Amino acid sequence: MPKSSLKQTLKDLETKKISIRELNQDYLKRIKENENLNVFIHFSEENVLKQIDNLENNNSEKKLKGIPIAIKDLFCTKNMPTTAASKILENFHPTYESFVTQKLLDEGSIFVGKTNLDEFAMGSATNTSFFGNTINPLSKENEPLAPGGSSGGSAAAVAADLCLGATGTDTGGSIRQPASFCGVVGIKPTYGLCSRWGIAAFASSLDQAGIFSHNVEDASILLKSIAGFDQRDSTSAKVDIPNYFENLDDDLNGKTVGIPKEYSIDGTPMEISQIWEDAIKVLEKKGVKIKNISLPHTKYALPTYYIIAPAEASSNLARYDGVKYGFRSEEIDSLDEMYENTRAQGFGREVKRRILIGTYVLSAGYYDAYYLKAQKVRKLIADDFNKAFKECDFIVTPTAPSAAFPLNEKQNDPIKMYLNDVFTVPASLAGLPGISIPFGKDKNNLPLGIQILGKHFDEQQVFNAAVSLERSYE
Protein backbone atom coordinates (compact mmCIF):
# COMPACT_ATOMS: atom_id res chain seq x y z
CA MET A 1 0.00 0.00 0.00
CA PRO A 2 1.47 3.39 -0.93
CA LYS A 3 2.16 5.66 2.01
CA SER A 4 -0.25 8.56 2.30
CA SER A 5 1.30 11.98 2.26
CA LEU A 6 0.67 14.67 4.82
CA LYS A 7 -0.75 16.89 2.09
CA GLN A 8 -3.27 14.25 0.99
CA THR A 9 -4.18 13.35 4.59
CA LEU A 10 -4.95 16.97 5.41
CA LYS A 11 -7.36 16.98 2.45
CA ASP A 12 -8.94 13.69 3.52
CA LEU A 13 -9.47 15.03 7.04
CA GLU A 14 -10.96 18.25 5.72
CA THR A 15 -13.42 16.47 3.42
CA LYS A 16 -14.22 14.01 6.24
CA LYS A 17 -13.13 11.08 4.12
CA ILE A 18 -11.39 9.92 7.27
CA SER A 19 -11.70 10.97 10.93
CA ILE A 20 -8.86 11.90 13.24
CA ARG A 21 -9.54 8.76 15.25
CA GLU A 22 -9.57 6.43 12.24
CA LEU A 23 -6.39 8.00 10.91
CA ASN A 24 -4.48 7.64 14.16
CA GLN A 25 -5.76 4.16 14.87
CA ASP A 26 -4.28 3.11 11.57
CA TYR A 27 -0.90 4.48 12.68
CA LEU A 28 -1.22 2.97 16.17
CA LYS A 29 -1.80 -0.41 14.58
CA ARG A 30 1.37 -0.14 12.51
CA ILE A 31 3.39 1.10 15.47
CA LYS A 32 2.39 -1.98 17.45
CA GLU A 33 3.15 -4.28 14.52
CA ASN A 34 6.64 -2.81 14.19
CA GLU A 35 7.79 -2.91 17.81
CA ASN A 36 10.75 -5.09 16.79
CA LEU A 37 12.34 -2.08 15.04
CA ASN A 38 12.80 -0.36 18.41
CA VAL A 39 11.88 2.99 16.88
CA PHE A 40 10.43 4.50 20.06
CA ILE A 41 11.96 5.04 23.47
CA HIS A 42 8.56 6.08 24.72
CA PHE A 43 5.26 4.97 23.28
CA SER A 44 1.93 4.88 25.10
CA GLU A 45 -1.25 4.03 23.27
CA GLU A 46 -3.25 5.45 26.14
CA ASN A 47 -1.48 8.78 25.78
CA VAL A 48 -2.23 8.91 22.04
CA LEU A 49 -5.90 8.04 22.62
CA LYS A 50 -6.10 10.82 25.19
CA GLN A 51 -4.72 13.29 22.66
CA ILE A 52 -7.34 12.11 20.14
CA ASP A 53 -10.12 12.64 22.73
CA ASN A 54 -8.89 16.16 23.43
CA LEU A 55 -8.77 17.07 19.76
CA GLU A 56 -12.22 15.66 19.05
CA ASN A 57 -13.60 17.96 21.71
CA ASN A 58 -11.80 20.94 20.24
CA ASN A 59 -13.62 22.81 17.50
CA SER A 60 -10.96 25.34 16.62
CA GLU A 61 -9.33 25.13 13.22
CA LYS A 62 -5.70 24.09 13.30
CA LYS A 63 -3.30 23.53 10.44
CA LEU A 64 -2.07 20.10 11.52
CA LYS A 65 -5.13 18.98 13.44
CA GLY A 66 -4.94 15.26 14.13
CA ILE A 67 -1.71 14.66 12.22
CA PRO A 68 0.45 11.91 13.81
CA ILE A 69 3.99 13.18 14.38
CA ALA A 70 6.94 11.40 16.02
CA ILE A 71 9.31 13.42 18.21
CA LYS A 72 13.01 12.77 18.60
CA ASP A 73 13.60 12.09 22.29
CA LEU A 74 15.91 15.08 22.56
CA PHE A 75 12.99 17.55 22.62
CA CYS A 76 11.53 18.22 26.06
CA THR A 77 7.86 17.32 26.17
CA LYS A 78 5.50 17.75 29.07
CA ASN A 79 3.20 14.85 28.30
CA MET A 80 5.97 12.30 27.71
CA PRO A 81 9.32 11.62 29.42
CA THR A 82 12.52 12.85 27.75
CA THR A 83 15.73 10.83 27.96
CA ALA A 84 18.14 11.94 25.20
CA ALA A 85 18.65 8.14 24.95
CA SER A 86 20.82 8.33 28.07
CA LYS A 87 20.67 6.49 31.35
CA ILE A 88 21.51 9.79 33.02
CA LEU A 89 18.08 11.16 32.02
CA GLU A 90 16.15 7.97 32.62
CA ASN A 91 12.86 8.92 34.25
CA PHE A 92 13.25 12.62 33.47
CA HIS A 93 9.88 14.32 33.15
CA PRO A 94 10.31 17.84 31.77
CA THR A 95 8.14 20.45 33.39
CA TYR A 96 8.18 22.53 30.22
CA GLU A 97 7.67 22.08 26.49
CA SER A 98 10.32 22.76 23.85
CA PHE A 99 9.65 25.60 21.40
CA VAL A 100 9.40 23.27 18.41
CA THR A 101 7.06 20.74 20.03
CA GLN A 102 4.90 23.54 21.45
CA LYS A 103 4.46 24.91 17.91
CA LEU A 104 3.40 21.47 16.67
CA LEU A 105 0.97 21.07 19.58
CA ASP A 106 -0.48 24.54 18.96
CA GLU A 107 -1.25 23.45 15.41
CA GLY A 108 -3.09 20.39 16.66
CA SER A 109 -0.70 17.57 15.82
CA ILE A 110 -0.70 14.33 17.77
CA PHE A 111 2.56 13.03 19.23
CA VAL A 112 2.68 9.29 18.67
CA GLY A 113 5.86 8.78 20.66
CA LYS A 114 9.45 9.77 21.41
CA THR A 115 11.95 8.29 18.98
CA ASN A 116 15.27 6.62 19.63
CA LEU A 117 18.58 8.35 18.90
CA ASP A 118 22.26 8.09 19.63
CA GLU A 119 22.88 9.07 23.24
CA PHE A 120 22.75 12.89 23.38
CA ALA A 121 22.70 12.81 19.55
CA MET A 122 26.34 11.63 19.45
CA GLY A 123 26.61 9.03 16.74
CA SER A 124 25.81 8.09 13.17
CA ALA A 125 24.01 4.76 13.54
CA THR A 126 21.59 5.05 16.48
CA ASN A 127 23.73 2.42 18.19
CA THR A 128 24.93 4.41 21.20
CA SER A 129 21.43 4.64 22.74
CA PHE A 130 20.97 3.36 26.30
CA PHE A 131 17.71 1.88 25.02
CA GLY A 132 19.24 -0.32 22.32
CA ASN A 133 19.66 -0.08 18.56
CA THR A 134 16.96 1.00 16.17
CA ILE A 135 16.66 -1.27 13.14
CA ASN A 136 16.36 0.26 9.70
CA PRO A 137 12.89 -0.73 8.37
CA LEU A 138 14.47 -1.47 4.98
CA SER A 139 16.55 -4.33 6.46
CA LYS A 140 16.15 -7.81 5.04
CA GLU A 141 15.33 -10.57 7.47
CA ASN A 142 18.34 -11.64 9.58
CA GLU A 143 20.43 -8.81 8.18
CA PRO A 144 19.62 -5.85 10.38
CA LEU A 145 20.85 -2.52 9.01
CA ALA A 146 21.55 0.71 10.85
CA PRO A 147 19.07 3.53 10.26
CA GLY A 148 21.85 6.10 10.43
CA GLY A 149 22.00 8.64 13.19
CA SER A 150 21.71 10.36 15.38
CA SER A 151 18.00 10.86 14.53
CA GLY A 152 17.69 7.22 13.41
CA GLY A 153 14.44 6.57 15.26
CA SER A 154 12.69 9.51 13.58
CA ALA A 155 13.94 8.53 10.11
CA ALA A 156 12.87 4.93 10.69
CA ALA A 157 9.45 6.07 12.01
CA VAL A 158 8.76 7.87 8.73
CA ALA A 159 10.23 5.07 6.58
CA ALA A 160 8.06 2.44 8.31
CA ASP A 161 5.03 4.75 7.96
CA LEU A 162 4.50 5.03 11.73
CA CYS A 163 3.78 8.77 11.44
CA LEU A 164 3.28 11.45 8.78
CA GLY A 165 6.36 13.39 9.83
CA ALA A 166 8.95 13.51 12.56
CA THR A 167 11.21 16.02 14.23
CA GLY A 168 14.96 15.58 14.29
CA THR A 169 18.02 17.56 15.22
CA ASP A 170 21.12 17.94 13.10
CA THR A 171 24.51 18.94 14.53
CA GLY A 172 26.80 17.45 11.87
CA GLY A 173 24.40 15.46 9.70
CA SER A 174 22.03 13.83 12.18
CA ILE A 175 18.95 14.52 10.03
CA ARG A 176 20.36 14.27 6.51
CA GLN A 177 22.39 11.06 6.91
CA PRO A 178 19.60 8.95 8.50
CA ALA A 179 17.14 10.34 5.93
CA SER A 180 19.47 9.03 3.23
CA PHE A 181 19.85 5.63 4.95
CA CYS A 182 16.09 5.19 5.40
CA GLY A 183 14.97 6.55 2.03
CA VAL A 184 13.02 9.53 3.35
CA VAL A 185 13.27 13.31 3.08
CA GLY A 186 15.13 15.16 5.85
CA ILE A 187 15.78 18.89 6.11
CA LYS A 188 18.13 20.75 8.42
CA PRO A 189 17.28 24.44 8.10
CA THR A 190 19.62 27.40 8.54
CA TYR A 191 21.17 27.69 12.00
CA GLY A 192 18.82 29.97 13.93
CA LEU A 193 15.62 29.29 11.95
CA CYS A 194 14.11 27.12 14.70
CA SER A 195 14.59 27.91 18.36
CA ARG A 196 16.77 25.46 20.28
CA TRP A 197 14.83 26.15 23.47
CA GLY A 198 13.95 22.91 25.21
CA ILE A 199 16.23 20.70 23.09
CA ALA A 200 18.84 18.89 25.19
CA ALA A 201 22.01 20.66 24.08
CA PHE A 202 24.88 18.84 22.36
CA ALA A 203 26.97 21.48 20.51
CA SER A 204 25.13 24.76 20.75
CA SER A 205 26.83 26.57 17.87
CA LEU A 206 25.77 23.75 15.52
CA ASP A 207 22.54 22.17 16.87
CA GLN A 208 19.47 22.83 14.75
CA ALA A 209 16.00 21.27 14.68
CA GLY A 210 14.49 19.98 11.47
CA ILE A 211 12.00 17.63 9.84
CA PHE A 212 11.67 14.14 8.37
CA SER A 213 8.83 13.40 5.96
CA HIS A 214 7.70 11.14 3.13
CA ASN A 215 8.25 13.80 0.48
CA VAL A 216 9.45 17.35 -0.12
CA GLU A 217 5.99 18.95 -0.11
CA ASP A 218 5.29 17.53 3.35
CA ALA A 219 8.66 18.75 4.62
CA SER A 220 7.85 22.25 3.34
CA ILE A 221 4.55 22.24 5.25
CA LEU A 222 6.09 20.97 8.50
CA LEU A 223 9.17 23.19 8.49
CA LYS A 224 6.98 26.28 8.33
CA SER A 225 5.21 24.98 11.43
CA ILE A 226 8.31 24.64 13.60
CA ALA A 227 10.26 27.73 12.47
CA GLY A 228 10.19 31.13 14.12
CA PHE A 229 11.84 33.60 16.43
CA ASP A 230 12.03 32.89 20.13
CA GLN A 231 13.60 35.25 22.64
CA ARG A 232 14.58 32.33 24.90
CA ASP A 233 17.21 31.27 22.33
CA SER A 234 19.68 34.11 21.83
CA THR A 235 20.77 32.71 18.45
CA SER A 236 17.22 32.41 17.16
CA ALA A 237 16.81 34.59 14.06
CA LYS A 238 14.23 37.30 13.53
CA VAL A 239 13.37 36.52 9.92
CA ASP A 240 10.11 36.21 8.03
CA ILE A 241 9.17 32.60 7.44
CA PRO A 242 7.78 32.26 3.91
CA ASN A 243 5.00 29.85 3.10
CA TYR A 244 7.41 27.33 1.63
CA PHE A 245 4.66 25.01 0.47
CA GLU A 246 2.58 27.59 -1.40
CA ASN A 247 5.72 29.08 -2.93
CA LEU A 248 7.06 25.71 -4.16
CA ASP A 249 8.22 26.10 -7.74
CA ASP A 250 9.88 23.24 -9.60
CA ASP A 251 10.86 25.42 -12.55
CA LEU A 252 14.62 25.84 -12.16
CA ASN A 253 15.23 27.27 -15.62
CA GLY A 254 17.99 29.87 -15.48
CA LYS A 255 19.23 28.89 -12.03
CA THR A 256 22.83 27.88 -11.40
CA VAL A 257 23.85 24.81 -9.44
CA GLY A 258 27.31 24.57 -7.85
CA ILE A 259 29.12 21.23 -8.01
CA PRO A 260 32.02 21.22 -5.54
CA LYS A 261 34.98 19.23 -6.86
CA GLU A 262 36.24 18.50 -3.34
CA TYR A 263 33.21 16.24 -2.74
CA SER A 264 34.63 13.68 -5.18
CA ILE A 265 36.59 11.74 -2.61
CA ASP A 266 38.62 8.58 -2.99
CA GLY A 267 36.83 5.47 -1.90
CA THR A 268 33.32 6.75 -2.62
CA PRO A 269 31.35 3.84 -4.11
CA MET A 270 30.66 4.07 -7.85
CA GLU A 271 26.93 4.01 -7.28
CA ILE A 272 27.12 7.19 -5.26
CA SER A 273 29.19 9.02 -7.87
CA GLN A 274 26.63 7.73 -10.39
CA ILE A 275 23.52 9.15 -8.66
CA TRP A 276 25.37 12.44 -8.23
CA GLU A 277 26.00 12.54 -11.99
CA ASP A 278 22.40 11.52 -12.67
CA ALA A 279 21.12 14.38 -10.53
CA ILE A 280 23.34 16.84 -12.36
CA LYS A 281 22.08 15.56 -15.73
CA VAL A 282 18.46 15.94 -14.62
CA LEU A 283 19.13 19.51 -13.54
CA GLU A 284 20.88 20.28 -16.83
CA LYS A 285 17.82 19.08 -18.74
CA LYS A 286 15.70 21.45 -16.70
CA GLY A 287 17.71 24.40 -17.92
CA VAL A 288 19.93 24.70 -14.86
CA LYS A 289 23.41 26.04 -15.50
CA ILE A 290 26.09 23.71 -14.12
CA LYS A 291 28.95 25.51 -12.41
CA ASN A 292 32.02 23.69 -11.10
CA ILE A 293 32.94 25.29 -7.82
CA SER A 294 35.68 24.83 -5.29
CA LEU A 295 35.32 24.63 -1.52
CA PRO A 296 39.04 24.26 -0.80
CA HIS A 297 38.85 23.68 2.96
CA THR A 298 36.35 20.80 2.73
CA LYS A 299 38.85 18.15 3.86
CA TYR A 300 39.40 20.03 7.12
CA ALA A 301 35.71 20.14 8.02
CA LEU A 302 35.60 16.81 9.86
CA PRO A 303 38.64 17.39 12.11
CA THR A 304 37.35 20.92 12.79
CA TYR A 305 33.96 19.53 13.73
CA TYR A 306 35.48 16.87 15.99
CA ILE A 307 37.19 19.57 18.02
CA ILE A 308 34.34 22.09 18.19
CA ALA A 309 31.46 19.68 18.83
CA PRO A 310 33.09 17.74 21.72
CA ALA A 311 34.37 20.99 23.25
CA GLU A 312 30.87 22.42 23.35
CA ALA A 313 29.45 19.08 24.48
CA SER A 314 31.86 18.83 27.41
CA SER A 315 30.59 22.19 28.59
CA ASN A 316 26.88 21.51 27.90
CA LEU A 317 26.90 18.11 29.58
CA ALA A 318 28.46 19.46 32.78
CA ARG A 319 24.89 20.06 33.97
CA TYR A 320 24.28 16.31 34.43
CA ASP A 321 25.67 15.95 37.92
CA GLY A 322 23.06 13.90 39.76
CA VAL A 323 21.78 16.91 41.70
CA LYS A 324 18.96 18.54 39.79
CA TYR A 325 17.40 15.78 37.71
CA GLY A 326 17.93 12.35 36.30
CA PHE A 327 20.05 9.47 37.52
CA ARG A 328 22.16 9.57 40.71
CA SER A 329 24.63 6.84 41.58
CA GLU A 330 24.12 4.85 44.78
CA GLU A 331 27.80 5.19 45.65
CA ILE A 332 27.87 8.65 47.15
CA ASP A 333 30.20 8.82 50.14
CA SER A 334 31.12 12.40 49.31
CA LEU A 335 29.92 15.10 46.94
CA ASP A 336 32.82 14.52 44.54
CA GLU A 337 32.21 10.77 44.60
CA MET A 338 28.59 11.43 43.79
CA TYR A 339 29.49 13.51 40.72
CA GLU A 340 32.15 11.12 39.47
CA ASN A 341 30.16 7.94 39.95
CA THR A 342 26.92 9.42 38.64
CA ARG A 343 28.60 10.56 35.44
CA ALA A 344 30.67 7.36 35.11
CA GLN A 345 27.57 5.18 35.39
CA GLY A 346 25.09 7.53 33.71
CA PHE A 347 26.92 8.27 30.44
CA GLY A 348 27.72 5.73 27.74
CA ARG A 349 31.08 5.17 26.11
CA GLU A 350 30.80 7.53 23.13
CA VAL A 351 29.46 10.38 25.27
CA LYS A 352 32.31 9.95 27.77
CA ARG A 353 34.82 9.84 24.92
CA ARG A 354 33.53 13.17 23.61
CA ILE A 355 33.41 14.79 27.04
CA LEU A 356 37.01 13.74 27.66
CA ILE A 357 38.27 14.97 24.30
CA GLY A 358 36.30 18.20 24.68
CA THR A 359 37.70 18.78 28.15
CA TYR A 360 41.21 18.18 26.84
CA VAL A 361 40.97 20.62 23.91
CA LEU A 362 39.56 23.30 26.21
CA SER A 363 42.04 22.73 29.03
CA ALA A 364 44.76 25.22 29.99
CA GLY A 365 47.66 25.12 27.55
CA TYR A 366 45.74 23.42 24.73
CA TYR A 367 42.86 25.85 24.05
CA ASP A 368 44.73 27.87 21.39
CA ALA A 369 46.22 24.85 19.66
CA TYR A 370 42.92 23.03 19.29
CA TYR A 371 39.73 24.97 19.96
CA LEU A 372 40.84 28.38 18.72
CA LYS A 373 42.56 26.81 15.71
CA ALA A 374 39.38 24.91 14.85
CA GLN A 375 37.29 28.09 15.09
CA LYS A 376 39.64 29.78 12.64
CA VAL A 377 39.44 26.93 10.17
CA ARG A 378 35.67 27.04 10.63
CA LYS A 379 35.78 30.65 9.45
CA LEU A 380 37.66 29.59 6.30
CA ILE A 381 35.11 26.85 5.63
CA ALA A 382 32.23 29.32 6.00
CA ASP A 383 34.05 31.79 3.71
CA ASP A 384 34.44 29.07 1.06
CA PHE A 385 30.66 28.73 0.92
CA ASN A 386 30.09 32.48 0.92
CA LYS A 387 32.36 32.80 -2.09
CA ALA A 388 30.78 29.83 -3.87
CA PHE A 389 27.26 31.20 -3.40
CA LYS A 390 28.23 34.34 -5.30
CA GLU A 391 28.37 32.12 -8.37
CA CYS A 392 25.49 29.69 -7.80
CA ASP A 393 21.98 29.49 -6.33
CA PHE A 394 22.32 26.11 -4.67
CA ILE A 395 24.83 23.27 -4.33
CA VAL A 396 24.23 19.58 -5.03
CA THR A 397 26.27 16.72 -3.50
CA PRO A 398 25.71 13.17 -2.29
CA THR A 399 24.36 13.01 1.29
CA ALA A 400 26.45 10.16 2.69
CA PRO A 401 29.45 8.14 1.51
CA SER A 402 27.54 4.84 1.71
CA ALA A 403 24.09 3.29 1.86
CA ALA A 404 22.85 1.91 5.19
CA PHE A 405 25.49 -0.40 6.69
CA PRO A 406 24.97 -3.48 8.89
CA LEU A 407 23.94 -2.68 12.43
CA ASN A 408 27.14 -3.58 14.21
CA GLU A 409 29.68 -2.36 11.71
CA LYS A 410 32.14 0.45 12.45
CA GLN A 411 31.58 0.27 16.19
CA ASN A 412 35.18 0.06 17.32
CA ASP A 413 36.87 2.72 15.29
CA PRO A 414 35.58 6.20 16.17
CA ILE A 415 37.24 7.92 13.21
CA LYS A 416 35.71 5.48 10.74
CA MET A 417 32.30 6.23 12.20
CA TYR A 418 32.96 9.98 12.03
CA LEU A 419 33.61 9.71 8.26
CA ASN A 420 29.88 9.12 7.72
CA ASP A 421 29.41 12.84 8.09
CA VAL A 422 31.98 13.85 5.49
CA PHE A 423 29.41 15.43 3.13
CA THR A 424 27.11 16.88 5.78
CA VAL A 425 29.49 18.46 8.29
CA PRO A 426 30.83 21.34 6.15
CA ALA A 427 27.37 22.92 5.75
CA SER A 428 26.74 22.44 9.47
CA LEU A 429 29.90 24.37 10.30
CA ALA A 430 28.74 27.14 7.95
CA GLY A 431 25.19 27.11 9.38
CA LEU A 432 23.64 26.53 5.95
CA PRO A 433 20.31 24.85 5.18
CA GLY A 434 20.51 21.36 3.66
CA ILE A 435 18.04 18.71 2.61
CA SER A 436 18.51 15.05 1.75
CA ILE A 437 16.12 13.42 -0.69
CA PRO A 438 16.06 9.80 -1.82
CA PHE A 439 17.61 9.57 -5.28
CA GLY A 440 18.44 6.16 -6.70
CA LYS A 441 19.40 2.83 -5.17
CA ASP A 442 22.55 0.81 -4.73
CA LYS A 443 23.12 -2.76 -5.98
CA ASN A 444 21.37 -4.17 -2.92
CA ASN A 445 18.34 -2.01 -3.67
CA LEU A 446 19.03 0.28 -0.71
CA PRO A 447 18.20 3.95 -1.08
CA LEU A 448 20.85 6.61 -1.65
CA GLY A 449 20.46 10.29 -0.93
CA ILE A 450 21.23 13.54 -2.73
CA GLN A 451 21.94 16.60 -0.63
CA ILE A 452 20.96 20.13 -1.68
CA LEU A 453 22.53 23.08 0.16
CA GLY A 454 21.32 26.67 0.01
CA LYS A 455 22.27 30.13 1.16
CA HIS A 456 21.46 31.23 4.71
CA PHE A 457 17.68 31.40 5.15
CA ASP A 458 17.09 30.42 1.52
CA GLU A 459 15.15 27.27 2.45
CA GLN A 460 12.75 28.12 -0.38
CA GLN A 461 15.44 27.58 -3.01
CA VAL A 462 16.45 24.34 -1.30
CA PHE A 463 12.85 23.10 -1.37
CA ASN A 464 12.39 24.19 -4.99
CA ALA A 465 15.45 22.32 -6.18
CA ALA A 466 14.47 19.30 -4.06
CA VAL A 467 10.91 19.12 -5.34
CA SER A 468 12.14 19.48 -8.89
CA LEU A 469 14.59 16.58 -8.53
CA GLU A 470 12.01 14.51 -6.66
CA ARG A 471 9.37 14.95 -9.35
CA SER A 472 11.81 14.03 -12.09
CA TYR A 473 12.78 10.86 -10.26
CA GLU A 474 9.31 9.56 -9.47
Place this chain on the structure above:
Amino acid sequence: MKIDKNTINKIARLSRIKLDGKESEDYIKDLNSILDWVEQLNEVNTENVEPLSNISSSILPKREDVSNDTNSSEEILENAPDKLEGFFAVPKVVE
Protein backbone atom coordinates in the same frame (compact mmCIF):
# COMPACT_ATOMS: atom_id res chain seq x y z
CA MET B 1 51.80 10.29 22.36
CA LYS B 2 49.85 13.27 23.64
CA ILE B 3 47.68 11.50 26.16
CA ASP B 4 49.35 9.33 28.77
CA LYS B 5 48.07 7.87 31.99
CA ASN B 6 48.60 11.08 33.95
CA THR B 7 46.83 13.19 31.34
CA ILE B 8 43.80 10.92 31.08
CA ASN B 9 43.49 10.92 34.86
CA LYS B 10 43.69 14.69 34.90
CA ILE B 11 41.03 15.09 32.18
CA ALA B 12 38.78 12.52 33.83
CA ARG B 13 39.09 14.41 37.08
CA LEU B 14 38.28 17.74 35.37
CA SER B 15 35.28 16.07 33.72
CA ARG B 16 34.15 14.48 37.01
CA ILE B 17 34.00 11.05 35.41
CA LYS B 18 35.49 8.13 37.31
CA LEU B 19 37.38 5.75 35.01
CA ASP B 20 38.52 2.25 35.86
CA GLY B 21 41.88 0.90 34.67
CA LYS B 22 40.59 -0.84 31.54
CA GLU B 23 38.54 2.18 30.49
CA SER B 24 41.54 4.49 30.94
CA GLU B 25 43.59 2.28 28.63
CA ASP B 26 40.85 2.36 25.96
CA TYR B 27 40.40 6.11 26.15
CA ILE B 28 44.16 6.73 25.98
CA LYS B 29 44.16 4.80 22.69
CA ASP B 30 40.99 6.49 21.31
CA LEU B 31 41.97 10.01 22.28
CA ASN B 32 45.47 9.69 20.86
CA SER B 33 44.16 8.45 17.55
CA ILE B 34 41.59 11.28 17.38
CA LEU B 35 44.20 13.90 18.31
CA ASP B 36 46.63 12.54 15.70
CA TRP B 37 43.85 12.77 13.13
CA VAL B 38 42.89 16.40 13.95
CA GLU B 39 46.57 17.32 13.75
CA GLN B 40 46.06 17.89 10.00
CA LEU B 41 44.51 21.29 10.82
CA ASN B 42 48.06 22.52 11.35
CA GLU B 43 48.49 22.39 7.55
CA VAL B 44 46.05 25.29 7.27
CA ASN B 45 47.42 28.79 7.42
CA THR B 46 45.14 30.69 9.77
CA GLU B 47 47.24 33.77 10.25
CA ASN B 48 45.00 36.86 10.55
CA VAL B 49 41.85 34.71 10.44
CA GLU B 50 39.19 35.67 12.95
CA PRO B 51 37.83 32.68 14.92
CA LEU B 52 34.19 31.95 14.11
CA SER B 53 32.24 31.41 17.31
CA ASN B 54 28.75 32.42 16.27
CA ILE B 55 27.49 31.59 12.81
CA SER B 56 24.28 33.52 13.33
CA SER B 57 24.49 36.91 11.65
CA SER B 58 22.00 38.48 14.01
CA ILE B 59 23.17 40.75 16.79
CA LEU B 60 22.37 39.41 20.22
CA PRO B 61 18.92 40.75 21.01
CA LYS B 62 18.35 42.74 24.18
CA ARG B 63 15.31 42.47 26.36
CA GLU B 64 13.92 44.76 28.98
CA ASP B 65 15.47 44.22 32.37
CA VAL B 66 12.37 43.36 34.33
CA SER B 67 12.06 40.71 36.97
CA ASN B 68 9.82 37.80 36.23
CA ASP B 69 8.82 35.62 39.14
CA THR B 70 7.39 32.34 37.92
CA ASN B 71 7.39 30.87 41.43
CA SER B 72 8.33 27.51 40.01
CA SER B 73 10.60 26.05 42.69
CA GLU B 74 8.26 23.12 43.20
CA GLU B 75 8.30 22.34 39.49
CA ILE B 76 12.07 22.66 39.39
CA LEU B 77 12.46 20.26 42.30
CA GLU B 78 10.10 17.72 40.77
CA ASN B 79 12.90 15.80 39.06
CA ALA B 80 15.47 16.02 41.85
CA PRO B 81 16.91 12.64 42.93
CA ASP B 82 16.90 13.93 46.52
CA LYS B 83 15.35 17.04 48.04
CA LEU B 84 14.79 18.50 51.47
CA GLU B 85 12.56 21.38 52.55
CA GLY B 86 12.52 23.08 49.18
CA PHE B 87 16.19 22.49 48.37
CA PHE B 88 18.23 20.01 46.34
CA ALA B 89 19.87 17.58 48.76
CA VAL B 90 23.44 16.28 48.30
CA PRO B 91 25.83 14.26 50.49
CA LYS B 92 27.24 16.11 53.47
CA VAL B 93 30.03 18.49 52.44
CA VAL B 94 31.12 19.85 55.82
CA GLU B 95 31.73 17.47 58.72
